Amino acid sequence: MSRETRAAVLFLTPALVVLGVFFFLPVLAGFALSVTDFDLYAIGDIRNLRFIALRNYVALLRSDVFWTAFVNTLYFALAGGPLTVATSLGAALLVNAKAARLKPLFRTIYFAPVVTTLVAVGIVFRFLYHPRFGMINRMLESIGLHPVDWLSDPRFAMPAIILVAVWKNFGYNMIIFIAGLQNIPDELYEAARIDGAGEWKQFRHVTLPMLGPTFLFVGIVTAIGYLQLFAEPYVMTHGGPLNRTLSAVMLMYQEGFRWWRMGYAAAIAFLLFLAIAAATALQMKLQERR
Amino acid sequence: MKAEGRRQKAEGRTRRFLTSAFCLLPSAFILLTCSRTRDPRTPIEFWALGREGEVVAEMIPEFERRNPGVRVVLQQIPWIAAHEKLMTANVGRSTPDVAQIGNTWIAEFVTLRALDELQSLPIDRADFFPGIWATNVVDGKLYGVPWYVDTRVLFYRKDLLAAVGYPRGPKTWAEWMDCMERLRRERKSRFGILMPLNEHEHVEVLAMSAGSRFLNADGTRGAFREPAFRDAFAFYYEIFRRGLAPKVSNTQVANLYQQFAQADFAMHITGPWNVGEFRRRLPADMQDKWATAPLPARDASAPTGISMAGGASLVLFRGAKNKAAARKLIEFLSEPAQQVRFYELCGDLPARRSAWRAPALANDPHFPAFRTQLERVAPFPAVAEWEQIATTLYQHGEAAVRGATTAQDSLADLDRTTDGILEKRRWVLARSRR
Numbered sequence: 002m003s004r005e006t007r008a009a010v011l012f013l014t015p016a017l018v019v020l021g022v023f024f025f026l027p028v029l030a031g032f033a034l035s036v037t038d039f040d041l042y043a044i045g046d047i048r049n050l051r052f053i054a055l056r057n058y059v060a061l062l063r064s065d066v067f068w069t070a071f072v073n074t075l076y077f078a079l080a081g082g083p084l085t086v087a088t089s090l091g092a093a094l095l096v097n098a099k100a101a102r103l104k105p106l107f108r109t110i111y112f113a114p115v116v117t118t119l120v121a122v123g124i125v126f127r128f129l130y131h132p133r134f135g136m137i138n139r140m141l142e143s144i145g146l147h148p149v150d151w152l153s154d155p156r157f158a159m160p161a162i163i164l165v166a167v168w169k170n171f172g173y174n175m176i177i178f179i180a181g182l183q184n185i186p187d188e189l190y191e192a193a194r195i196d197g198a199g200e201w202k203q204f205r206h207v208t209l210p211m212l213g214p215t216f217l218f219v220g221i222v223t224a225i226g227y228l229q230l231f232a233e234p235y236v237m238t239h240g241g242p243l244n245r246t247l248s249a250v251m252l253m254y255q256e257g258f259r260w261w262r263m264g265y266a267a268a269i270a271f272l273l274f275l276a277i278a279a280a281t282a283l284q285m286k287l288q289e290r291r
Numbered sequence: 292m293k294a295e296g297r298r299q300k301a302e303g304r305t306r307r308f309l310t311s312a313f314c315l316l317p318s319a320f321i322l323l324t325c326s327r328t329r330d331p332r333t334p335i336e337f338w339a340l341g342r343e344g345e346v347v348a349e350m351i352p353e354f355e356r357r358n359p360g361v362r363v364v365l366q367q368i369p370w371i372a373a374h375e376k377l378m379t380a381n382v383g384r385s386t387p388d389v390a391q392i393g394n395t396w397i398a399e400f401v402t403l404r405a406l407d408e409l410q411s412l413p414i415d416r417a418d419f420f421p422g423i424w425a426t427n428v429v430d431g432k433l434y435g436v437p438w439y440v441d442t443r444v445l446f447y448r449k450d451l452l453a454a455v456g457y458p459r460g461p462k463t464w465a466e467w468m469d470c471m472e473r474l475r476r477e478r479k480s481r482f483g484i485l486m487p488l489n490e491h492e493h494v495e496v497l498a499m500s501a502g503s504r505f506l507n508a509d510g511t512r513g514a515f516r517e518p519a520f521r522d523a524f525a526f527y528y529e530i531f532r533r534g535l536a537p538k539v540s541n542t543q544v545a546n547l548y549q550q551f552a553q554a555d556f557a558m559h560i561t562g563p564w565n566v567g568e569f570r571r572r573l574p575a576d577m578q579d580k581w582a583t584a585p586l587p588a589r590d591a592s593a594p595t596g597i598s599m600a601g602g603a604s605l606v607l608f609r610g611a612k613n614k615a616a617a618r619k620l621i622e623f624l625s626e627p628a629q630q631v632r633f634y635e636l637c638g639d640l641p642a643r644r645s646a647w648r649a650p651a652l653a654n655d656p657h658f659p660a661f662r663t664q665l666e667r668v669a670p671f672p673a674v675a676e677w678e679q680i681a682t683t684l685y686q687h688g689e690a691a692v693r694g695a696t697t698a699q700d701s702l703a704d705l706d707r708t709t710d711g712i713l714e715k716r717r718w719v720l721a722r723s724r725r
Contacts, residue, residue: 041675042719044382045403049719133545153540241489242540243695244686258375260679 035267044261057268067269069244070252071276073159077248078227078280081163085223086216088167089174096175097182108179112172119169123236126165127152130237152238155245162233162246169233170226174219181215182208217288224280228273249273332362335616336387338377341370343391343439343603346636347624354623361616381405388611389620391438394426394604398673401429407607409433412618414625418643422600422668429673435604436625437642439633442598442668443496443586444660446565447558448551450580451479460584462595464500464526467587471535471558480557484530485550487541488692491685492599493560498523499669500596501589505684506709510674511717513709515702522589524688524698531692538692548572551581560586562601563640566657583660585667600668602642640665676712683708 002010035057042049061067096107114122129136130151138148151161185208193203230248234240240247240255249269257266332355339347344367351363366387368376374396380386381403392400400406410433416424419437427435447460455474461467471483486493498505503519506512514520530536537556550556552573569581586596605621607614623629630641631649640661641647652658671677683705691701 038715040715041399041402042715045405049715049722051718131545243689243693260676261378 031267031270034264035271037264039263039267040265041261053264057265058272060265061268061272066244066247066252067249070247070249073245073247074228074230074249076159077163077166077230078224080160081166082220082223082227084163085167085171085227086174086219088171089219090178090212092171092175093178093182097179108176111175114169115172117169119232120236122165122169123233126161127237130161153242155243158238158242158246162230162237165233165237166227166230170223174223177215177219178212181212185211213288217284220284221281224284225277228277228280249276330362332360333613333616334362334364335389335613335620336364336366337620338366338368338387338390340368340373340391340603342637343639344368346633349636350624350629350632353629354620357623358616358619361613361619363620377405378403384610386608386610388608388613388617390606390608391603392435392606394423394435394437394600394602395671395677397427397435397604397606398429398677399675400606401434402675405609406434407609407611407614409436409607409618409621412436412622414622418627418645420600420642420644420665420668422670423602423642423665426600426602426670426673427604435606436621438603438605438624439630439639440642440665441562441601441603441640442661442664443492443560443562443601444598444664445558445584445586446551446561446569447582447584448480448554448580449582451554451557454479460582461587463588463590465590468526468529468535471530472533474557475535480554482537482556483535484558484560485544485547485556486527486530486536486560487539487544488689489540489685491681491688494524494527494684494688495671495681496560496586496596496598497527499599500586500593501526502597504669504672505680506672506674506713509720510672511713511720513680513706513713515705515709521702524691524702527688528691528698540689552577563658563661564638566655567638583657585660585664595663595667598664598668600670602640674713674716676716679712680709683712 036052036054037043038051038053038057092111095101096104096111101107128134130138132138132148132150132153135151137151141148149157151157189207189211190203193207198206229250231250231254234246234248234251235254238246240251250273253266253269253273256262256269337347338344344365348365351365355361355363373392377386377390377392377396377400381400386405397406412433414436420440423437423440427433427437445460449458451474452458452460452470455470455477457466457470461470474480474483498520501519501523503514503517503523505514505520507514515524531538544550547559548569551559551569566583570578573581586598588594588596605624607617607621611617624633625643627641627643627645630643630646631651633639634641634646634649635651640658641652647653647662652662671681674680687696687701687705690696691698696704
């Protein structure tokens with residue numbers, strides 16, 4: 002081993018050890034758990050533990066509840082993700098516009114929900130969504146629309162949750178978009194204007210392409226976060242009505258910590274991990290092709 | 292010059308004082324903690340939940356006075372965190388000596404081998420309600436002593452039910468259905484009864500009244516397609532199908548008491564805590580217009596229906612350090628006199644018949660219905676998986692009522708799901724027989 006290699010290994014060791022102990026080991030342990038039926042009986046007496054190979058996975062893929070949770074999670078990510086990114090971009094453009102006044106104030110206001118505790122947000126929104134006394138239904142009634150039973154109607158529960166998530170999360174992406182916007186050199190806009198491009202064309206052909214890497218980052222971070230939906234339905238609906246807001250992580254929590262079927266829950270975690278990895282890879286691919 | 296020197300000296304003194312004070316602070320802390328651990332009395336660690344955990348503190352001094360060598364270290368744990376906390380404590384081998392646990396959890400903790408037997412405790416068993424006592428017995432052995440009880444009875448509007456011919460409440464299911472039909476037909480109330488779809492006790496008490504035990508004899512398979520459960524499920528389904536109960540979950544009920552007072556519904560199946568709530572929250576002119584009655588029987592062959600044997604028990608953990616003293620604490624809290632005192636402190640109903648002779652309970656207009664019902668309560672199946680099965684149960688009820696499946700398919704699926712949940716139990720039982 003040359004001196005340089007030795008030095009490199011020496012410097013890398015702490016990071017590798019930390020990564021190994023806190024990432025690779027737990028992942029391996031999680032996988033090992035997912036091929037057993039570790040549960041209450043096994044906690045009581047370890048001889049009750051069975052190695053069951055991939056039967057947890059087979060049972061999951063055959064379970065209606067799992068597919069319900071999986072579809073709900075996809076619905077949330079596919080509807081909520083783009084909506085959040087679009088809202089963030091809109092807010093970033095507004096805050097960054099030349100005509101805007103009091104920029105720091107608006108930036109702070111839009112960012113405030115991000116740093117608010119999710120549980121508190123969930124409880125406040127539960128009040129806002131209340132079918133009879135909630136502010137949202139009062140507003141609907143005042144413009145002559147029928148009140149909606151937001152959190153108990155199977156059709157509206159997920160949209161209601163998406164709305165909360167968008168409101169809570171767009172501020173974070175907005176900050177990143179603002180940074181991206183400020184990195185676009187003014188000369189490009191000048192050149193575009195000289196070539197006769199209007200506001201829309203400037204946005205379409207200068208702003209959007211220049212924001213490409215930012216979009217990739219924001220898209221991946223949002224997708225990863227949204228596929229792990231948990232706190233909003235946990236606080237607001239407990240997964241109901243009729244399991245319409247049950248997410249994959251909530252199902253994992255219920256199986257693992259309510260029913261103590263740890264093996265089964267570990268299998269859910271692994272499938273979710275695969276889904277998130279696939280979603281990330283897909284976005285990277287799409288970005289490359291552009 | 293001189294003044295300057297004096298000032299410096301004074302400053303130095305202050306600084307020295309502050310420094311030594313800061314140095315002393317940790318040692319004072321150590322001294323304080325030492326003096327606490329030097330208490331010569333034997334400690335018993337006791338975990339009690341929620342409101343019960345608050346009021347039981349007032350009963351501890353009497354116990355410590357009677358047992359001078361013992362000191363009770365009381366910890367209050369909120370109900371919603373209790374199950375997880377006890378579970379993790381058990382895995383981490385840091386369980387208390389004595390704890391209050393919901394009596395439906397006992398089978399689960401016995402499966403975990405967390406509890407110690409209480410077989411030899413000198414307590415008059417005949418004085419306890421048999422259905423409640425049975426919740427503490429797993430495979431013939433006693434693992435807990437009932438502390439207080441909880442069950443469900445029928446709360447109803449006396450004035451409205453009297454107007455349709457049932458001043459004392461319906462006695463059988465046939466009368467019950469007729470009563471609800473007439474309430475609506477004669478426009479006495481909008482709905483006959485309120486049974487929120489996400490509360491599992493409604494299906495459960497109907498099934499128990501029809502004689503269902505939910506599972507087969509050794510608790511290894513679902514028995515939801517047997518006639519008893521099928522009849523109960525059909526009755527439940529029929530109430531909703533005829534529109535005699537609103538299809539709502541309890542999060543949609545904005546104000547139960549107001550809706551009851553406004554004759555939105557005339558009956559409700561609920562528990563003892565609501566006696567106090569109805570007194571507090573119903574308007575004054577409503578107070579002589581409501582009453583409680585035991586649940587209606589399936590048919591005239593039984594005096595009343597059968598309700599659930601709920602409540603909490605006191606258990607002794609296997610890892611307890613001072614079992615003798617811990618047993619004494621359980622014995623003390625189950626004495627009839629302490630049961631009455633506990634009722635006076637927080638309103639939880641006593642588990643012993645003799646405690647019910649206390650004037651506060653015997654002379655109350657609303658509690659005798661509970662007293663009658665408690666003689667006819669049944670425990671849920673003593674299997675660790677019960678909570679999970681109960682959740683599946685109400686979800687299937689909700690799906691059928693909301694029209695997502697038919698009642699027939701629902702029951703077949705319920706059996707299938709339950710059998711799946713109990714697969715491990717079958718395996719463990721077969722293994723232990725081998």
